[in-house]
Amino acid sequence: MSKLELIATSAFGIESIVARELKNLGYDEAKVENGKVTFSADELGICRTNLWLRSSERVLLKMGEFSATTFEELFQQTKALPWENWLPIDAEFPVEGKSIKSKLFSVSDCQAIVKKAIVERLKEVYGISWFQETGARYKVEVALLKDVATLTIDTSGPGLHKRGYRRLAGQAPLKETLAAAMIQLSYWKADRALIDPFCGTGTIPIEAAMIAQNRAPGLKREFISEKWSNIPEKTWQQAREEAHDLYHPDLDLHIYGSDIDPSALQLARAHAEDAGLTDKIFFQKLPVSEVRSRFQYGHLITNPPYGERLGELEDVKKLYQDLGHIFKALPTWSLHVITSLKKPEDLIGRPWDKSRKLYNGRIECHYFQFFGPKPLRKPRPDPLTTIETQSEENADS
Incomplete structure (x- = not known):
């Protein structure tokens, strides 16, 4: 199996809880940042983390990260990534985006450039000029933060808060x-x-x-990457x-x-x-x-x-x-x-x-x-007393 770089996203303030959950799953070399925890795993790790993470919003496959202050830099560095390793010839790959404190602030333009760069890469690899996108869905995201672009593919689909038991919502539901x-x-x-x-x-x-x-x-739900x-x-x-x-x-x-x-x-x-x-x-x-x-x-x-x-x-x-x-x-x-x-x-x-x-x-x-007081621990029996009691019971019998 491959060694992959994955990102577990989370609401602000609970990143350390997500990191703790990852450690409990055996992924203890995690990098904690605002709103996300980056870690290494293989394909089985994609499955396990989607099933088990309780406090994460979704699990993303990280394709690349680089500085981009112009549209040309964004295009060329996106095109240089090995998209063919994940996107088959019939893949459906919509591109979403967000930009915070970056020179490339037009999200729609960034989405269009990333889409074009991926298409140009796949044209060269597959030798075709048109992609029908009738196959499995691979949702790509370009996230720009302070002029650093992070390219990911979503492995979860609907957010991980959708466990499958809450079909109905009341007023102001807690996630x-x-x-x-x-x-x-x-x-x-x-x-x-x-x-x-x-x-x-x-x-x-x-x-x-x-x-x-x-x-x-996640035991009662499906994930988008199950079709990959x-x-x-x-x-x-x-x-x-x-x-x-x-x-x-x-x-x-x-x-x-x-x-x-x-x-x-x-x-x-x-x-x-x-x-x-x-x-x-x-x-x-x-x-x-x-x-x-x-x-x-x-x-x-x-x-x-x-x-x-x-x-x-x-x-x-x-x-x-x-x-x-x-x-x-x-x-x-x-x-x-x-x-x-x-x-x-x-x-x-x-x-x-x-x-x-x-x-x-x-x-x-x-x-x-x-916090209330911790429960009192039951006193451990004295081994000598226990032996003596057992000896007396055996003698009586």
């Missing part, structure tokens, strides 16, 4: 990739309880259950078989979601059913002020209303005060809240322990974490 990052940042473990008291359509509880079961988030001739079907089959072997669907979980919106809860239950998690998550219509738990240790992980509309802020502040009251009543629990609200700790009633800037869509937020 699955961000929910997964929030859970991983909390260091919640499957043997503890988890409550989302503003669960909406159920994204946080569902993502938590999938993490607990070690279920690959460069990646044999048996390679995808191997990656999916690995994922099935590592999946533990029979774990007992204590995951709960509550909300006051019955229509959102109806969607949450439908999404849990589509995800095969109906018996793993309990949803309840309940105001945040009435949330309780019988479990000694657990995590509250949630995305409360932000109060972005005029007149809502006072109501939202009351919700945060209620959240603070229930958190106080759960002294051994931890609380993790993503919000655009300034200084939520004043309403919750205690200082936060950790804060990280994240983006929920285009809204700048902070993820505030209030």
Whole structure:
């Protein structure tokens, strides 16, 4: 198999989580930059990362990177790349683009020049002058940042947040990739309880259950590169078989979601059913002020209303005060809240322990974490006492 350079893209603020996920998959030599993590892998790595990455937006195959301040430089250096290694004679290869702080600021012109350069390269390789583009899709992107052009091919297709379980969306849905990052940042473990008291359509509880079961988030969907001739079907089959072997669907979980919106809860239950998690998550219509738990240790992980509309802020502040009251009543629990609200700790009633800037869509937020005590470790038995006890039991028998 080939050694490839790949890019896992992500929302700003969670690049380190994507790098951690890649390390867990065995790709530990990763370069972390704003909005992306670059790493090396082979064709099997394309399959594995698309199936397993929870917090990444998509996986891109990096074709080349170079400085380009003129259209001629962009054309010639794009043409010099080995596109024939990936694009077959019948490939469909649309070109998309973006430009930030670069002299080549016209995105449409950059797209047209990259398309022309690839066509000219393939003309020379395949000896034809016209490409019908009736085959598999290879979406090319030219991204210009500070006069550096990065050329990639998308291996994912629809974004990796599309797990296959959320066909319906409620108001202001939390993206699955961000929910997964929030859970991983909390260091919640499957043997503890988890409550989302503003669960909406159920994204946080569902993502938590999938993490607990070690279920690959892409297991129920397809990817654009599955149709590529460069990646044999048996390679995808191997990656999916690995994922099935590592999946533990029979774990007992204590995951709960509550909300006051019955229509959102109806969607949450439908999404849990589509995800095969109906018996793993309990949803309840309940105001945040009435949330309780019988479990000694657990995590509250949630995305409360932000109060972005005029007149809502006072109501939202009351919700945060209620959240603070229930958190106080759960002294051994931890609380993790993503919000655009300034200084939520004043309403919750205690200082936060950790804060990280994240983006929920285009809204700048902070993820505030209030840590509870760690569970007490059970004392390890004294080996001598254990031996003596066993000897006494044997003597009695």
